[in-house]
Amino acid sequence: MGFFKKMFGMEKPENAEVNPVAAAGETDPDGGEIAAERLGVNGEYDQSGLAKRVALAFDEDAAVTEVDTLWVAQTGSSVVLKGSVPSQEILDRMVELASGVSGTTDVAIDQVTVG
DSSP states (O other): OOHHHHHHSSOOOTTOOSSOOOOTTOOOTTSSOOOGGGBOTTSSBOTTHHHHHHHHHHHTOTTTTTOOSEEEEEETTEEEEEEEESOHHHHHHHHHHHHTSTTOOEEEEEEEEEO
């Protein structure tokens, strides 16, 4: 099914990017620059933008795309992983992927079980 669809109940938007730039003319609700953690997959403002882009990064990596027991959330610029993964190596790869998404300042894994 993929992380993006599982997490957000919709297909990935066309031309979605893990690290997009803000689309021309897009601003946050106050009219200012969009914070990196609020940037959506197409450069639009999105309250859950960081979580969506992390889910997209997971979908794009063959080593982790089959994991269907993990969920992605965000608290500000922190990515929160919840659920279980089959091995420490996969968890390490997921942390690496999440850390590489622009706007991520921390990846919390205390709600993940391994094995």
